[in-house]
Amino acid sequence: MVVACEQVWQEISNYLENDVDPGLRAALDEHFGQCNKCTSVLEGTRNVVQLYGDERLFRAPFGYSWRLHGKLADSMPRRRGTAYGWLVAAVAIGLVAGSLAVARSTTRTQPKLLSEHAQPGESIPAGLIVLVAGHSKVFHVAGCTFIHDKEAGIRSMEASEAVREGYVPCVRCLGKYLTNLAQEFIKKHAWAAAIL
């Protein structure tokens, strides 16, 4: 069987797919052995198939998989509690409640406050003029030797304003207010002593 170039081009894809009958395949092989043009077309087409079939060509954007899994997680059905799960939860609640009851029944002395850090400073006189420095989260009274970040600037304001803005009092220069606050709190809420 003799095939012309035009026929070869129409069969190149099937040839690569190994989807031609043996007779035609032999004729095509013979043609490729003699025709540089058709060999060039065959090699180029084979290269196209090889290049595009490589999984490195299509690269998903960075984070694609992570974002996809996030979406999937959102669409996953929420698991309903099993009877066993509910039983475990009930037992845990019972244990916690029991522990609290035991703790309350025990005579304890009022504990000494171990840390005075980050007290809200609510008992500090509202009109007291205080200082805040730079990016610090602490407010001080004038003359405190523990004011840091002074280079970034110092602002003065009333203590109530400082508390409102989220600053906490310095434990050195305003410590007396903090100790009082903690003790008043414990007097008012006796159960807190059990926890503290």
Add this chain to the structure above:
Amino acid sequence: MAIAMVVETNPEGSSAPRPETHEQELIRRIQSGEPEKFYELIRPYERRVYAAAFAILRNEADAEEVAQEAILKAFANLRQFRGEARFSTWLIQITVNEARMRRRKDHPEMMEPIGELEDDEGTYTPREFADWHEVPSEALERREIRELLLEALASLGSKYREVFVMRDVQHLSIEEAAKALGISTASVKTRLLRARLMLRDLLAPKLAVGWFSRLPFQKGNKPW
């Protein structure tokens, strides 16, 4: 890989144990109330779904969104999957449909004219006869090469691009590609031939002999 055995009645009527692939086992477990197994099921196909969406939409952001929608849809409808086709074919089919819907919705002006959707009659004559004998396997590590290939693919009409992507990128069989795209196997073959020859014509002048030496030197790729 875990292989479980399931007993099914085969077409001949006799009951014989058939090996259940890991994928089939995952699907069965998800359908039986273990939805978290879907992560494992979908992992090998995440990139392929994105590639299918990208090949149709030609836009990274749209492709990612459509890929997510397709996978979520597959998750929501997995109970309807009966295993008549491969899971990958079913998933790619969902992706193709989602991508086509997105293209219609966002770019109605890009709708192909009816004539465009018909198969071209007549023979396609290759235009380019430059020698292009080998493809170094490391070629795809180079961004310039990847961009060149993606640009060439994007320049094809959608009917050729879709068929080419289903067969040569997704590695679906001719029959699976036909099913995924809703066309006949004859159309798949015709379009595939044209797509391959057109891509060859587009790429051969750029990637033929000597292309590697023309690329700019990159740090870390010294030949010595």
